[in-house]
Amino acid sequence: MDLQGKIALITGAGLGIGRATALAMGRAGARVVVNDIDGNAARAVVDEITAAGGEAVAVAAAIGTDGSAEACVDAAVESFGRLDTLFACAGVLRDSVLWKTEDDAFDLVVGTHLKGTFQCGRAAARQFRAQGGGGSLILTASPAGQQGNFGQGVYAAAKSGIVGMMRSWSLELVRDQVTVNAIVPTALTRMTATIPALAPHVAAMERGEPLPQPLREKGIGTPEDVAPLVVFLASDAARGVTGQALGIGGDRLSLWSHPAEVRVLQKPGGWSAEAIAQGWDDVAAQGLQPVGVPLDF
Template sequence: MTAGIDLGGKVAVVTGAGRGIGRATALALANAGAAVVVNDLAGEMVEEVVTLIRGIGGKAAGAVCAIGDSAAAEQCVDTALSRFGRLDIMITNAGNLRDRVLWNTSDKDFDSVIMTHLRGTFTCARAAARHFRAAGEGGRLILMASLAGQRGNFGQTAYAAAKAGIAAMARTWAMELAKANVTVNAIVPNALTRMTETIPALGPYAAMAERGEPLPEHLRSNIGIGTAEDVAPLAVFLSSDRAAGISGQCIGLGGDRLSLWQHPQEKQFALHRGGWTAEAIAETWSATFQQSHESIGIDMGEI
């Protein structure tokens, strides 16, 4: 059991739990005492994680399905209710990648990423929210956002769009579900997983993590990137009673770096009585706004 955090009696669904962050999260929740529904589209991976959890004395059940449509979401919730009699925590982690620059992104690639990440988060959260409201015992929705959704990232049109949408949904649902005592937060993870192993600069470090070797201090602290296991404690904390007052937040964790992300808000403004002309905008922009442009992209520092 995770020191100081007890999830005994709680039941969680973790989508995309066959590998990476989902797998690490499922194991961490089980170690903290929760019963876990392990979802993935690969049956052998689901069975492996279920077996691991049972091997440490935990409770687990599998839900083999591809996250995206309503039927898959209902299957995950129904598995929790039929096997463990309740549902307390829904963690929407399932995802995929179809990285392409804008002009090379096909409709099929875009739709695949949106279906799994954005629609899958929506359908799973909706199914859980309906249960939470009917049961009247509160609950936890924990969504997986991304640095790409916060900052943008070259070659990740669909992924960045989906993850930005997930962050927005977390803020919206936190308001909608507050009266039901359901908290909604988005994790912004930064970990060396299969979703980062194709980035050339991170390749050698991904190999180090795969071999179980410790990652360099500057990577864990300055860049704030680590392993999937480094991210999992945040999901355990947000699932617990100690996080009852936290909702509508985007919270980052990578390596040794825990962070609270600032939501978009109006940064600067100017007034022009009677309305603006294009010329007035041009003059005011260069005088007032030009030096305040926001930066874009993920800062990888000195890797």
């Protein structure tokens, strides 16, 4: 996949999926703006890209704080003349059940994921429209946002909101030839190490041990397994792909469905509570919808 001539901005690129994608973008020929809250981590990724013959610059900024998105986009324009792709990957976890979740944890998770993605998407869209020629917005969703997950209500809400923004933005930017998609990655990272079922596998990966094949078949892989989907979505080969949520992880590539009605009943004149109770068995005849991310690893 050839990304020669393209300029890519990747947020949260100091570690994990962001880092793996920044390196993959560089190998594919893109010039890369590497953002991370940790400036040393961002510069280390830049050094890896340039050591391999690529071009990259680092921007230390906390995504979700005012001005950080604009600083990243400005760095792309000042360093390389334009922006072609934004991969919004920055994120944090503060998992807890509803009754134990404090406001500061809510604000941090929603501010980084949802507000941060909004601000980065807005800054990138403004640049795309000003320079012309299209572009690609690639957002980061999560199985938790698609299915829910115990102890991750705030994170799930933020990730679900990102997919909602993606669908709307894909409609708003179609005239500008800007594609907007979300990836739904399942990879072992330091963030997923907080999930008890995944923690042993993260430790094994960090020791350099290969992942069990059954785990890969279920869609759990490494950050390097996720990066190719982002490279594809940034390429000209994906110009016709927009408004989609695409899963990637381990040996699995998937297309997620959009929410849709699964059963509809009509009642002339409308529904009373009693009528709903009487008709409920028909509404639920095919079963209620499942919730929760499977964690049988």
